[in-house]
Amino acid sequence: MIPWKLLSRSRTPDNKNELLLYQRDTEYSIRVNGQELMNSRMFGSEIMLAELSCHEIADRKNANVLIGGLGMGYTLSAALRLLDSDADVFLAELVPSVVEWNKDVLGQLADHPLKDSRVTVFIEDVVNIINNNTSAFDAILLDVDNGPDCLTQKENDNLYSMSGLSMIHRALRPGGVVAVWSSSSDTGFTQRLKGSSFNVIEKKIRGRTHTKGPVHTIWIATKSYQ
Secondary structure: OOOOEEEEEEEOOOOOOEEEEEEEOOEEEEEEOOEEEEEOOEOHHHHHHHHHHHHHOOOOOOOEEEEEOOOOOHHHHHHHHHOOOOOEEEEEOOOHHHHHHHHOOOHHHHOOHHHOOOEEEEOOOHHHHHHOOOOOEEEEEEOOOOOOOOOOOHHHHHHHOHHHHHHHHHHEEEEEEEEEEEOOOOHHHHHHHHHOOEEEEEEEEEOOOOOOOOEEEEEEEEEOOO
8 A cells, every 4th residue: 555645734823732634545634633634535525515515605706615625616606606706715725735635735636626716715714703793694605624513723612602603694695604514413502502592413424435434413503684
């Protein structure tokens, strides 16, 4: 078996954790604290995160979409394919090196979505962007950490708390949708979404395309028009 090769490493902005980028032949992996955050062979559910959410706003003109977490670019690329040319997509990524990796060695995986003129990149915590906006977004797509119940960084817990969900609800336009990716199911998070005045659908999606790979969870939560 071909061994993994370490390509790059980068500290998180708080200097508490280190992200590692590995390559094995044509396969890439991003890891933190010994846990894999993303693998280039498993992107089916990341694509579905974009498809399920963007389908809900497909008829909107000048749609504003916020994506939290770049990963290897699969969610961003899928969203761009589905959105009209008049859409604006705001990408929040906390770790600058992840953006640089996607401009360089990882870019070809998802057809270089960062080159699309509709994309604006913020090197910032997505929580700050959500908190600083009211009725601003038609969709918010969150692929932050490994999901509400599988955090590799405890700081991300605030995003999935009741106060975090209230903040998300406020940042969405009427009829807007928040889509959340997770490596596992979480009954408590489903209940928190419902308790935050969202209409909630929970989907089980395979990590790889063609019904293969581990089962991931995606929540599609819609804000009412009233």
